[in-house]
Amino acid sequence: MAAFAPSPQSNNISGEQNDSNLPTGRGWMSEHLVQYQGFWLSPKGLKNLMWLQDHFNPRPTDIFLASLPKTGTTWLKALVFATVNRTRHGFSDHPLLTTNPHDCCPFLDAYLHENDPSFLDQNGSPTPRLLSTHVPYALLPDSMTVNRSCRFVYIYRDPKDVLVSKWHFLSNLRPKELPPFPLEEAFELFCQGISHYGPYWDHVLGFWKASLEFPEKILFLKYEDLKEEPFVGVKRLGEFLGYPFSLQEERDGVVEDIVKLCCFENLRNLEVNRTSVHKFSRDSMCMVDNRHFFRKGIVGDWKNCLTAEMIKRLDGITSHKLIASGLLFHN
Numbered sequence: 001m002a003a004f005a006p007s008p009q010s011n012n013i014s015g016e017q018n019d020s021n022l023p024t025g026r027g028w029m030s031e032h033l034v035q036y037q038g039f040w041l042s043p044k045g046l047k048n049l050m051w052l053q054d055h056f057n058p059r060p061t062d063i064f065l066a067s068l069p070k071t072g073t074t075w076l077k078a079l080v081f082a083t084v085n086r087t088r089h090g091f092s093d094h095p096l097l098t099t100n101p102h103d104c105c106p107f108l109d110a111y112l113h114e115n116d117p118s119f120l121d122q123n124g125s126p127t128p129r130l131l132s133t134h135v136p137y138a139l140l141p142d143s144m145t146v147n148r149s150c151r152f153v154y155i156y157r158d159p160k161d162v163l164v165s166k167w168h169f170l171s172n173l174r175p176k177e178l179p180p181f182p183l184e185e186a187f188e189l190f191c192q193g194i195s196h197y198g199p200y201w202d203h204v205l206g207f208w209k210a211s212l213e214f215p216e217k218i219l220f221l222k223y224e225d226l227k228e229e230p231f232v233g234v235k236r237l238g239e240f241l242g243y244p245f246s247l248q249e250e251r252d253g254v255v256e257d258i259v260k261l262c263c264f265e266n267l268r269n270l271e272v273n274r275t276s277v278h279k280f281s282r283d284s285m286c287m288v289d290n291r292h293f294f295r296k297g298i299v300g301d302w303k304n305c306l307t308a309e310m311i312k313r314l315d316g317i318t319s320h321k322l323i324a325s326g327l328l329f330h331n
């Protein structure tokens, strides 16, 4: 699909972007998506991006957690928060026992758009700031990517599980007055790349290439690898972020404590994640029951949802787009 505008010389997009002259695509909820420089965003997502471009001033110590929706963001937030703050909090009264991970590591673009950058400074853990974003690498402002010491941790996941997870999530949030959104329709849009912050493959490749170019700045993680070897993943996180685990900590089982604290079963069963809600932006009505962030937490649920034909088509697109990168998935 052709991009709306040629790639800019710099990543900075100056001024207000009016979405009325951008190509539109069918949304997954009631609103449509707009295509901006090759990526699909909700109209609000586009406004948030403009805000990010114009107003965000990173600190050199900032840690950005980057991802596409439904690739493991919630889990990554918990793991990074617990790793970076492990000397501040004991495991028996840890903030993650009473706070949803999204509230420990806010979405950068959504909060900034609320016109309250000071929120970021009141975030409990001033240094380093843990901030998350779904914005594709190519659309991030230069202030975040060029000549800065800020680090990124990127997580990606098998697109078949991403599609299934996203479809379930949005079906749960769908207003009752709207007709159901069939999986077949979600599948078709996903394959065409028309999905929040998609195309999926372009988003992944953007961060992958950047991580090859700047390996000291971008850590590239796979959900499936984290599931298989969470201890290895947590140790890599600690090392990469400048908080390596000492031998004594390893002997004391600190890595295991973090893995256990952040594991799906533990987080899902906490009262805060069963009964409370998360507000995606400070003043808006965009609220989600925390329980929706914890569905199954497994690898390969697509086998229960997609037809053989769907699997073949989606795997075909993934092979075609990712083969040169080596970022393929074993089924």
Ligand code: PAP
Binding pocket: 067, 068, 069, 070, 071, 072, 073, 074, 075, 161, 164, 165, 166, 168, 262, 263, 264, 265, 267, 293, 294, 295, 296, 297, 298, 301
């Ligand atoms: P978001 O984009 O709304 O933040 P995100 O956290 O990226 O969602 O992805 C949600 C997926 O991660 C869900 O997958 P599922 O639908 O296939 O079950 C969710 O269950 C899963 N998930 C949430 N927390 C964890 C965790 N601690 N460990 C493993 N998977 C998790």
